[in-house]
Amino acid sequence: SMTEGKRVRVPGYWKSEEEARGALEDYIADLRNHRRDLPVTSQALRVSQAVELYIEYRSTSTKGRWATKTEEGYRAVLKRCVRHERADIGSLFLDRVNPPAVNKWFEDLAKAEVPESRIRYARWLLSGTFKWLITRGDYIGANPVGQVAAFWSKTDADDASQTRPVLLPTWQELSTMVQSPKFEQDRVLIAFLAWSGLRWSEAVSLRTTDI
Secondary structure, three states: OEEEEEEEOOOOOOOOHHHHHHHHHHHHHHHHOOOOOOOOOOOOEEHHHHHHHHHHHHOOOOOOOOOOHHHHHHHHHHHHHHHEOOOOOOEEEEEHOOHHHHHHHHHHHHHOOOOHHHHHHHHHHHHHHHHHHHHHOOOHHHHHHHOOOOOOOOOOHHHHHHHHHHHHOOOOHHHHHHHHHOOHHHHHHHHHHHHHHOOOOHHHHHOOOOO
């Protein structure tokens, strides 16, 4: 279809030409009435632009919204990994991204001495971006990141195979931790973390609408 001078693909499959025409008419009506966003296309969008849109979505969405520190961390990954001067996958158009291109990106990041922990975050960010685009119907095809073997070193693999003990504070230690902060809201937050088992980022991102 043609909307606002851009050629876009209407996601979906139909059994007949009549059903397809009906779906197209509904789609155009939704666009005109602002019931859906104009989809991005793999021909028109670069990886770095898609990642920026995904970060913005996860930072403002009412469901599964990222905490501020999580957003800042992934924006740093966008700058230092996706747009790395020696491993720049961000400049590729989405339809140019395939498993070999992703694998080469990982290898180039490693050659540039990017820490493996940061490479893993970069993988999660790019994979999440493609999953989001696919769910929206803005990207047609399989997630290229999901078809590449995880980037692990022997040391990481050895560490992952070992069971690490969970160290829990005693009741006295917990009481001391809760009473230590100066502000009451910090004391309440620490007690809430202890009783709920939530991560810090999960707890501070909660809203009244989550109840």
